[in-house]
Amino acid sequence: MSAASDDLVVLVVDDDFRVARLHAEYAARVPGVRVLEPVGTAAAARRAIAQHRPGLVLLDAYLPDESGLDLLRDIDADVFLLSAASDADTVRTALRRGALCYLIKPFAADALTDRIAAFQRFANVVPADPARTLDQEAIERGLRIVHSGDSPGGSRSRSATEQAVLDAVERADAELSAVDVAERVGVSRATAQRYLSGLAADGSIRVQLNYGSTGRPEHRYLPRG
Template sequence: MTDIRVLVVDDDFRVAGLHRDAVASRPGFVALEPARTVGEARAALAAHRPDLLLADVYLPDGDGVELVRSAGVDAFVLSAATDAETVRRAFTAGALAYLVKPFDTRVLAERLDRYARYRNLLTSSRPLSQDDIDRAASVMRGEREGPSLARSATEQTVLAALGADEASASEVAERTGVSRATAQRHLTALAERGLVQVSLRYGSTGRPEHRFRAGA
């Protein structure tokens, strides 16, 4: 998966720098040079084609919510505005998250990690199932599925991720957006029920790697 390019849009250079640094600290993310106005943001969108926009509402030359609406990329709104109308406008414009400033940078880091998983789940060459779509939406919202439903949905996702290919637990984790440990656990359970075949592949280090293939 390629790095996620993020553009921060905030007219306060100190705040913009904090948010840029929070993005840069997350594995798998690249922070572009922040924009301070709508005009600068539009120029950066055209020049750098970011994957994610982090936009303030009140900008010197326009409205950050309208920027989100017209940008054509995923976006979070980061603003001190707490009136219901602004928050509704942000979500109607397509914002995936709304963070009220000031906030601890750990809050932004957690939202970015959710977004990475959400994006990974929706970046697939295969057709998405309803479970895939529901899982992506739940991940972005930070929701936890019930144990029985989560187990069933995750196992189906893991099994579907194998397709006709042979794969390791790490490769399945990358395809589905779950952790390697979760992928390994579900692959082992599927193998115990005869739904997945397991083989060993020896690499250059001599340490065997478990490989999984769908089908009895």
């Protein structure tokens, strides 16, 4: 069965075969994405990019024959850097050399799928089309989408966990803490807190501070309405 001509073609570059397969599987979950056979070296990546012209490359920073950061500097492609490296110098170098996204391994599937879906929307707003011209508003919107999912209140797709967290807040008859949400959704407090922070940041829910007897403020979450 052939892929649609407008599918986003994704190439995974990682020398760990199991990790490469896992990231390829994550990417394939996104509708409208076709994933190429993963490759494990910079040389193989150069050949695959020249042959297939992928719309997005998921690149590891550590490759056996060349630094992924050096490869990033040389290739003409949109790239997400996926790396276990969390030092500021590596992150800054990746961003300076053109990485659109930096994900620290290991990460959950939705951390990658959400960003690929955002990249698809970015590509619609800022297409790789030399005949198109863009105004400043389109450029700013494209940057918002690729870096944060979309503008506040946008209709971006949500992961199942994020939607469950949002539903828990919206259906509650009182304000909730992160612990309350975690118990209702069936996730850890840290996971609930991460999604709650993101939903509050994009305006999907409201957050207020309550001061208890200890004097330390507690974040409480309410529906946007």
